[in-house]
Amino acid sequence: MTASIGPGALNMVTAAGLATVNRLPVLLLPGDTYATRRQGPVLQQIEDPSAPDITANDAFRPVSRFFDRITRPEQLLTALPQAFRVLANPVETGAVVIALPQDIQSHAHDYPVEFFEPHDWKIRRPQPEAEDVRTVAEILRSAKKPLIIAGGGVVYSGATAELEALANATGIPVAETFGGKGAIQNPGPWHVWGIGLEGSPETNRLVEQADVILHVGTRLTDFATASQSLFHNPNVRFVSLNVSEFDGVKQGAATIVADAKVGLAALTAEVSGYRVPAEWTAEIAERQSRWVAMRAAAIDPDVLFPKTAEHDPDGTDAIITQGQMLGVMQEHARDGDILIAGAGGPPGDVQKVWDATNGRFAHLEFGFSCMGYELPAAIGVRFAEPDPAHRVMTFIGDGTFLMAPTELVTAAQEGLPLTIVISENHGYQVIRRLQMWRVGHHYGNEFRYRDPAKNVVNQVESNNSAGRLEGGYLDVDLVAVARGLGAHALRVRTADEFRTALNDTRDNAGPVVIVVATIPHANLPASGVWWDVAPAEVSDQPWLTAVREDYAAGIANQRWHG
Template sequence: MGTVRVTAAQAVVLYLGKQYSVSDGERRRLVPGMLGIFGHGNVAGMGQALDEYSGELTYYQGRNEQSMVHVAVGYAKASKRKATLAVTASIGPGSTNMVTGAALATINRLPVLLFPSDTYATRHQGVVLQQLEDPAAADVTVNDTFRPVSRFFDRITRPEQLLTALPAAMRVLTNPADTGAVVVSLPQDVQSMAYDFPEEFFAERDWPIRRRSPHQDEVAEVAKLLAAAKRPLLVAGGGVHYSEATAELEALAGEFGLPVVETFGGKGAVQAREWWQLGGLGLEGNPASNTLAAEADLIVHIGTRLTDFATGSQSLFADPGVQFASINVTEHDAVKQNATAIVADAKLALRALAEAARVAGTAPRAEWAERARSLAAEWAPRRAEALAGTTHSPMSQGQLIGVLQEESRAGDTVVAAAGGPPGDLLKVWDATDDRRCHLEFGFSCMGYELPASIGVRLAQPDGEVVTFIGDGTFLMQPTELATAVQEGLKITVVISENHGFQVIRRLQMTASGNDFGNEFRRRDGEALTGGYVDLDLAAIARGLGAAAFTAGTPDEVRVALHKAREHAGPAVIVVETAPQENLPAGGVWWDVAPAEVSRDPAVQEKRRQYESAKAAQRWYA
């Protein structure tokens, strides 16, 4: 074998062009494209390489570095973790802007590949623009901020280090138990340095995404618990989606009469319309799911991290003798709540558990099934009433969701991440029959929704992609609309304009009893208590190149959605919604502590209520 003399940046592009993931016999490009914004740190290195070898890797021009990472995360999630996108950014703020996106990816166990540029490895230049100077540690740069939010980090100081760094990066990207943000820090000068790379380094390579088989003893232990339980409950998380284990989950639930509830990541894990499909769990879940969870004597959590939203800050699972079992490819998550764990791929583990449950004599529980049916029947009219809304104006956000639900078709995807929309969708959205619901709430990152929708669209060309977003979040990151226009990508952004961060105002009222600093009001003297600020969000969308519509009634929303479905590019629909009108509460406590000391009687009372409620918190050990 000979050698190929190329720069480090050129080697990255050529290498990525030859990497493939293989899952269940499906082979596809692992990293088919790279998003980037160029500056002095990467324009002569990575920028030149992407230009010269453009046939190897598609380049997408972004507007904000954090948003570019969100595009990659949305793409990875929609691709079921079988593919992702790379991102390049310049030295300093360009690179540190990506840290939030890296954290989101790592927390949600989603693969992204980041190439933050770094300051010169040679140091001949002295202090360079956008360089951090630490007098106690000369080798520290701002890129070290990626270390705690990455699943793999490497700084390349010689081109030949890529020979080990890039294969290590691919391993992490394709390992379901270890995946997250993969960060390869590239000093500006190293990007342009040349090296004689072995030809075989640039040969096509397959990376299997392995399914970890369950251990028979672990399966038998969980089956024993399942057979003995009187009130078992399955909690479906995002791992069900990534393992493509919906059919196995439905088969287990159907055969043994096991109610299923879903976390944010697990929304839509059950596609069948059956009595045992209860919907969202936790703080923003529905009352039927939460009541059942409080009464269950066995919780089997599948592919979930079980955050405080799902557990009600460890207060939701209230049965005195409740036990936990789990299925998770990551042991760290599998053993949460002191669960009896099956550390394995969800699809394989669910199949094995169904077989073992038969052997153990597991049978449906008629009383438990009737309890689930009864609770679901109580919730159904309340849900319908909330989605139907009233005739008053402006409409409620629930009413807006009701229209979106009516207009949703099989193959469509609704995307939400922060503020009120994801919680409301978890509570009331019907994600069966392939009406997909892409919720990001592990990091609850404002600004994720719109760029992630671009990633979803790049991953799946069919069906509508609808971004459901509040006005506060839209104002944080609207600029990727220009990227969608540039690429001719068809997404529909529905903005619920309720004049502020209303979900935080709701929490604020719960925690302190006072309204402060969350609504978009004009300054009146010393306080922001004047009238609402007049914003023309539709004009912002038009200015960024999108088609834009405003709608004030349910019928106008329907008309706008039809127009957006017919429009070839990005479209934005702005809908004014009632600021303080919320969906029915899920009946779950959340540990947000009011001030322990205050002169305000309202805060003092909130603190007393908090300390009383905190008594329900438990250690499940």
């Protein structure tokens, strides 16, 4: 990816952070200011009086895994091999940035012809140490209530079959993180869905009891661990399998530093003959039965949701919830279809209720949770999966769509068959929900007009006090916006209308946008775990005092595990 200097380069910094956090290999080539400097400060250049060598591109340094600035053309001889080494390394990979000053871009150099010979960079699978495997296996064998947390490393490694083999052999339950969504494709009774803040409440009750936890290919962020409050067993021990030792040793785990695919195979062989106790198997089955029923009720699109003023204070024309919308999408999904989500409410809802098994994949960017990732991601997924029989669907809210809709033009330009499903719930409802939970009121999260009696024009009449954003919802025609950017677009209200829209547009040759009216404040079942988002420590508001007490109770469950 290339960019000009200044704002062009800075526009890629967020993408670099996303790639680095999610261990995605990306090569960025931002332009840079003149190395010779004889031109003086040039257009779009940032000057630092104390450090003339600093440019806007230095902002890439903390968010990239490799950064170099080429000030002589021959420097490419050493920079490029190192750049590609990082791109192909599963431990180090992320954003690789090579800044190219504008004048140096035009320079010639007598490069050795060997430099241009094709070179295959091998993506290695580090092998496990036998002693590490024995140590982890011994701890697992001692467990009465073991549990596996599967992260994105399982997916990156292509280790699904090996993880399923371990679970089938032992009966150890497997919970998935956001990155690990879809790590299980052929589920057994041990598949217990998502973990943590947006996971299944019944799964979280299992995690609270676990005495040995094996985490595989995960960074263990606060959403997975409930801010380190999820592991209640006072004697819980952790073991891990990770290609990165940095992540493997988290929670004080006894670690197998290896590729997930080969590491899981070795571990399965070492624990041969072990099965979880019958009591644990029975509890897993009972809790999964409860969750299956709870999930089915939450996403059933044919049950009339009892909409109240609490769920829809403005009385919109929406009659289905976002969960029911996902229920229709789940019905429609076929083997090979891919669902993408990245920011706001969609990734949490997908993590909670989407069945990503049997080839109905989910791609969730919840490492950086970057608004605006979803449409470019859909384009990338479509290029990687060109078979039109496999539908590529992006699920976003209206807030994310309005922030970054322009890649629809690219999709239309390339004639890419993509489906963008927009939940029209009139704002950033997941942030509103968080503010209500931790502050007791919300601010600026919904697309509302200001109080018409106190808008900016009338401030003089209202003692310069602008009204709050408490008017009606904005009248935004998302269908017209999408059509104007080259997509086939339509709006639906009912489950049947949505079903028809999905079926009728499945074979569309270009991008399709389906706007689904959803009830603004209707949520899926809560996960039943705590999250470390601190309310004000001191307040004269009774509500905040109560919230602070709840927060203090959560802190009491936080533990340091090593």
